[in-house]
Amino acid sequence: MQGPDHLRRVQLIFQNPYDSLNPRHTVAETLEQPLRLYFGLSGQALRDRSAEILERVRLGAHFLDRLPSQLSGGEKQRIAIGCAFAANPDLVLCDEVTSALDVSVQAAVLDLLNALKHKQGTTYVFVSQDLAVVKALSDRVAVLYQGRLCEIGPSDRVYARPSHPYTEVLLGAILEPDPDTAPRLSADDVVERAPPERGCPFQRRCPRKIGDICDTLMPPWRAASTDHAIRCHHEIDALKPVQRPGGSG
Numbered sequence: 001m002q003g004p005d006h007l008r009r010v011q012l013i014f015q016n017p018y019d020s021l022n023p024r025h026t027v028a029e030t031l032e033q034p035l036r037l038y039f040g041l042s043g044q045a046l047r048d049r050s051a052e053i054l055e056r057v058r059l060g061a062h063f064l065d066r067l068p069s070q071l072s073g074g075e076k077q078r079i080a081i082g083c084a085f086a087a088n089p090d091l092v093l094c095d096e097v098t099s100a101l102d103v104s105v106q107a108a109v110l111d112l113l114n115a116l117k118h119k120q121g122t123t124y125v126f127v128s129q130d131l132a133v134v135k136a137l138s139d140r141v142a143v144l145y146q147g148r149l150c151e152i153g154p155s156d157r158v159y160a161r162p163s164h165p166y167t168e169v170l171l172g173a174i175l176e177p178d179p180d181t182a183p184r185l186s187a188d189d190v191v192e193r194a195p196p197e198r199g200c201p202f203q204r205r206c207p208r209k210i211g212d213i214c215d216t217l218m219p220p221w222r223a224a225s226t227d228h229a230i231r232c233h234h235e236i237d238a239l240k241p242v243q244r245p246g247g248s249g
Ligand code: SF4
Pocket: 165, 166, 200, 201, 202, 203, 204, 206, 207, 208, 209, 210, 211, 214, 219, 231, 232, 233, 234
């Protein structure tokens, strides 16, 4: 019996490939599970399809009989990606999928994810605290603070011109220095264990805080454009990025 189609269409890739693969299953056994479940494959067809998937994630058929203990971190994550794509999904949830990998391996995994996205037309919901990784892969970005959405918009616009104070602080901390346009807003480095009970989630650290209204009322959504919005009590026009001294803008 084949698995329900709605389960096939949404797949997951987890943060840590060291934990997400069963240490007792060979690569073939891991890849065969979704192929049996969703497409009812068996026998040689199953083996051939598993080998095809390994090619697609830039490994090879010679990996089929290996155990996870015989794989590097990057190879394990490619198997996890192959397992997700074996289901031929419409949507893949990627939870910090590069954060457990060496920096040298991250770029190769991101390149693979990008290639698979374009080849198969798959959508990713890509969760990461690494802003450079998000920028490399995303078309749209949703910025959360304390689990609450504060800005959502096209990736290129949010990175070039962050509008919410938290996004500006976040990007100001990592962007390359740019004498004209780089934001340099900063916030106190306070550890927040829980969001405030009322008002704006960013109220305790916001360098642009207006006053009591931020402490008491949840800010409204404000449209920066038809597909870009922030949640703040400031009017959009009042939230121009802070310029470096001597900047032209
Ligand atoms: S609502 Fe107030 S505290 Fe929240 S981001 Fe806007 S200015 Fe800052």
